[in-house]
Amino acid sequence: MNMLSEVDVEKKLYPAPDQPKAKMKGDNVSVFYGAKQALFGVSLDVPEKMVTALIGPSGCGKSTFLRCLNRMNDTISICRVTGNITLDNRDIYDPKIDVVQLRARIGMVFQKPNPFPKSIFENVAYGPRIHGLVKDKHHLDEIVEKSLQRAGLFTEVKDRLHESGTGLSGGQQQRLCIARAIAVSPEVILMDEPCSALDPIATAKVEELIDELRENYTIVIVTHSMQQAARVSQRTAMFHLGNIVEVGDTEMMFTSPTEKRTQDYITGRFG
Amino acid sequence: MTTAYFLILALLTVSWFLVGRQRASSIAGADPASLHSLPSYHGLFLAALICLPMILIFIVGAPLAERYIEARAFSGLDPATISDELGRSAVLRDIQSVLAGNYAGTATPELTTAASAYSSAASITSWLLLIAGIAAALVAAMFGFRLIGPEFRARNSVERLVKYILLACSAIAVLTTVGIVFSVVFETIQFFSKVNPIDFLFGLQWSPQTAIRADQVGSSGAFGIVPLVTGTLLITVIAIAVAGPLGLFAAIYMAEYASPRTRSIVKPILEILAGIPTVVLGFFAALTVAPFIRGSGESIGLSVSSESALAAGLVMGMMIIPFVSSLSDDVINAVPQSLRDGSYAMGATKSETIKKVILPAALPGIVSAFMLAISRAVGETMIVVMAAGLAANLTFNPLEAVTTFTVQIKTILVGDQEFDSAKTLSAFALGFVLFFFTLVLNFIALQIVKRYREQYD
Numbered sequence A: 001m002n003m004l005s006e007v008d009v010e011k012k013l014y015p016a017p018d019q020p021k022a023k024m025k026g027d028n029v030s031v032f033y034g035a036k037q038a039l040f041g042v043s044l045d046v047p048e049k050m051v052t053a054l055i056g057p058s059g060c061g062k063s064t065f066l067r068c069l070n071r072m073n074d075t076i077s078i079c080r081v082t083g084n085i086t087l088d089n090r091d092i093y094d095p096k097i098d099v100v101q102l103r104a105r106i107g108m109v110f111q112k113p114n115p116f117p118k119s120i121f122e123n124v125a126y127g128p129r130i131h132g133l134v135k136d137k138h139h140l141d142e143i144v145e146k147s148l149q150r151a152g153l154f155t156e157v158k159d160r161l162h163e164s165g166t167g168l169s170g171g172q173q174q175r176l177c178i179a180r181a182i183a184v185s186p187e188v189i190l191m192d193e194p195c196s197a198l199d200p201i202a203t204a205k206v207e208e209l210i211d212e213l214r215e216n217y218t219i220v221i222v223t224h225s226m227q228q229a230a231r232v233s234q235r236t237a238m239f240h241l242g243n244i245v246e247v248g249d250t251e252m253m254f255t256s257p258t259e260k261r262t263q264d265y266i267t268g269r270f271g
Numbered sequence B: 001m002t003t004a005y006f007l008i009l010a011l012l013t014v015s016w017f018l019v020g021r022q023r024a025s026s027i028a029g030a031d032p033a034s035l036h037s038l039p040s041y042h043g044l045f046l047a048a049l050i051c052l053p054m055i056l057i058f059i060v061g062a063p064l065a066e067r068y069i070e071a072r073a074f075s076g077l078d079p080a081t082i083s084d085e086l087g088r089s090a091v092l093r094d095i096q097s098v099l100a101g102n103y104a105g106t107a108t109p110e111l112t113t114a115a116s117a118y119s120s121a122a123s124i125t126s127w128l129l130l131i132a133g134i135a136a137a138l139v140a141a142m143f144g145f146r147l148i149g150p151e152f153r154a155r156n157s158v159e160r161l162v163k164y165i166l167l168a169c170s171a172i173a174v175l176t177t178v179g180i181v182f183s184v185v186f187e188t189i190q191f192f193s194k195v196n197p198i199d200f201l202f203g204l205q206w207s208p209q210t211a212i213r214a215d216q217v218g219s220s221g222a223f224g225i226v227p228l229v230t231g232t233l234l235i236t237v238i239a240i241a242v243a244g245p246l247g248l249f250a251a252i253y254m255a256e257y258a259s260p261r262t263r264s265i266v267k268p269i270l271e272i273l274a275g276i277p278t279v280v281l282g283f284f285a286a287l288t289v290a291p292f293i294r295g296s297g298e299s300i301g302l303s304v305s306s307e308s309a310l311a312a313g314l315v316m317g318m319m320i321i322p323f324v325s326s327l328s329d330d331v332i333n334a335v336p337q338s339l340r341d342g343s344y345a346m347g348a349t350k351s352e353t354i355k356k357v358i359l360p361a362a363l364p365g366i367v368s369a370f371m372l373a374i375s376r377a378v379g380e381t382m383i384v385v386m387a388a389g390l391a392a393n394l395t396f397n398p399l400e401a402v403t404t405f406t407v408q409i410k411t412i413l414v415g416d417q418e419f420d421s422a423k424t425l426s427a428f429a430l431g432f433v434l435f436f437f438t439l440v441l442n443f444i445a446l447q448i449v450k451r452y453r454e455q456y457d
Helices: A006-013 A062-069 A099-105 A120-130 A137-150 A170-182 A200-213 A226-232 A250-255 A260-266 B002-028 B039-074 B085-100 B109-147 B154-194 B197-202 B226-257 B260-275 B278-299 B309-334 B337-345 B350-379 B382-387 B405-413 B422-453
Strands: A022-033 A036-047 A051-055 A079-087 A106-109 A188-192 A218-222 A235-240 A243-249 B206-210 B220-223
Touching: A022 A062, A022 A218, A036 A051, A036 A062, A036 A218, A036 A235, A036 A243, A051 A062, A051 A226, A062 A079, A062 A188, A062 A218, A062 A235, A099 A106, A106 A170, A106 B337, A120 A137, A120 A170, A120 B350, A137 A170, A170 A188, A170 A200, A170 B337, A200 A218, A200 A226, A218 A226, A226 A250, A235 A250, A235 A260, A243 A250, A243 A260, A250 A260, B002 B039, B002 B109, B039 B085, B039 B109, B039 B154, B085 B109, B154 B197, B154 B422, B206 B226, B206 B405, B206 B422, B220 B422, B226 B260, B226 B309, B226 B350, B226 B405, B260 B309, B278 B309, B278 B382, B309 B350, B309 B382, B337 B350, B350 B405, B350 B422, B382 B405, B405 B422
Parallel strands: A051 A218, A051 A235, A106 A188, A188 A218
Antiparallel strands: A022 A036, A022 A079, A235 A243, B206 B220
8 A cells, every 4th residue: 555656646745735535536538420530539527616628620520429428429329439438437338328317417508509499498307307407386486597597697587587598699598508508407518619609798797607507416518719718727748639638737738738739729830 | 277387486486695795795795894794685685575575466466367268268158157256167067078178079169169268368368477477586586686786685684584474474374363363253143143052151952953844743942052061161170170180190109209311202102092082992991991881880780871971081081191291291300400419408308399399380281281282172173973873962970971072063064054043153162162261271371381380489
């Protein structure tokens, strides 16, 4: 027990400040769309109750990796995933895992706001209903209200909960989608460029929200905006051509990246 | 002669297209960009200038020529034989058969004279028509030819012409519909002068045989459409009860569960079902399904008539499955993938997603698919004629023979009829009611589709 490995020694010597435990771990993950390989043995840890940003030029595989984390790639028939991804140290690709329950624990917010063409209330109530999380009508009202409040939307929509969710503005729709995702109390929330369809003011609101959500949820966000990654995330992973170029604390990544490609990308020299 | 006229028209059109194009190219010389319009537009412009006057002269001239020829032919004849429309057309038929050389019997000298007058007038007018057409076309073309130049906006003129051609096409479709509606409406009004509309709409007995002679018995002449309404509704309800669930579930399978390969095989096969002639489905209903229903009904002690609403409804349901499935499949596919992703990401299963997200989003489209299927079922004739019978029973029992609007229209109009009898005219009134009913259904379907377009996004 006294034998310390080199890594352990390093950790003792340079203890990361409050190094949190990894909520999810990807190990040697490769993804194939038919014959085309999109990810080449990527390994990445997602720390608990932090925001991890995935950055990189278009087509680099960051969205593909994100979609592996809640097995959304299962819905694409030609897609094949190899390697190992764990949630709380359990393999999520284990045949014994029910993908439906997995996705209840790992929520997702998409690039384009996609509220269901139902009322605002029904949009948020959707998840709790299908997962049987509600005892009665009163309880459901409570969950919906709380989720909308957490998503910072409640005051704006409280008088029109029964109007269509598609009638909201783009930014409100996206916050509605976030409320919908947190209504089932997931542990992890995946966000795939959640602000790319929003104007700067709506973007600022969503970013603020992400920062607040970090308290309770583990968040992974794919973004094309360097400023956004710098503003909202604590960890950043830089993807390029289906590989991870560099992973590190966001602050460090943006001030002193070790890789030249990262520096070039961050400063806008390519991508 | 008409053939020659249009051959020359085609020839002139093509040659002047080439002339116009050539002329424009040679004006442009080495610099094609110096022309406002491409050379082929100048060619098309000239071609249109040839075409339009020639067609116009034919449309105006041909009927005039016809009247002139007839007047010439009739001039030597006894006025008594051509005093009315019937006599005139009989004489014209005789003249034409004399000219063709197959007149039965020996032609009278007057008839022979009339025939020769007819043929000489015909040849004179057709030559005149041809010469006038060509002359007008050439004048127009020469005028157009002189317009060709770098500044001339042939492209814009051709564009305007295209617009008018398209407008004419849609006008023809609309006018035809209006014409049909009016002809039905006029006959219906005539019918209502013989039969009280209240009796027609609310009468409980349908028996359109009217007495031709005063001493005839058993021809009551009752025109109450209620039995036809119930018969039509009964068969339509059975048909939609078959086609609705089967078609919708088939559509859900094709759109959501089937692999693209399976779908590419299953969908065309289902659509073949829509291509089966209804007369074939009709004898399938009459010879296979109806006896089967009768047999199985009797084996459990039910009395089933050999022609039943059930048989007709079942087979009609089979017929309209493709309408429901194909249209529903299209609207389900039109639901954005992002909604599916959103639902799956919430941890919903496939059937939950379909039930709670996709079907509600596609509902208006599905409803309009049902509406179209229903109007198809309401208008269907052949299957009902063969499988459901002619007896206008006022019943809701699907095991009895019933009859529908379409079957009665067909029955009334088949065979020799007095055209102004209430019986014959009732067919038009039935047609009008049927038309009104499907119109309302189509209107509802269109309104729903309109709302559907604004649904998401």
